[in-house]
Amino acid sequence: VPRFLSPPPPPMLTRDTSLYPPLRMELDRAVHEYNPANTPSLKNLSLHLLGKKIQDGEHCPVQDAFHTMQLYLRHRAEWEA
Numbered sequence: 001v002p003r004f005l006s007p008p009p010p011p012m013l014t015r016d017t018s019l020y021p022p023l024r025m026e027l028d029r030a031v032h033e034y035n036p037a038n039t040p041s042l043k044n045l046s047l048h049l050l051g052k053k054i055q056d057g058e059h060c061p062v063q064d065a066f067h068t069m070q071l072y073l074r075h076r077a078e079w080e081a
Helices: 021-030 042-050 061-074
Strands: none
Touching (some): 021 042
C-alpha cells in the first residue's frame, strides 16, 4: 500500500487483480503453461486476458491503472457480491 494512504484501507476494501482467484483461473485457462503457484503480473494478465500489451519499454502508471480497472470490471459483480 502506498505510504501516502494513511491509514491504509482495510483489507476487505482492497482489490488486488494478481491475487483474485477468478482472474487467476481465467489466466490458467488462457495460458496452459501458467503456474498457479506464481503470482501473475499485470503485464501478463493484460496480455492474455485483455489482449493488450503493456509495460513494453517505458513504464506508464496511467496505463497500468487503466488496465487494472479493465480487469477489475470484468469481475466486479462477483467481486463485490
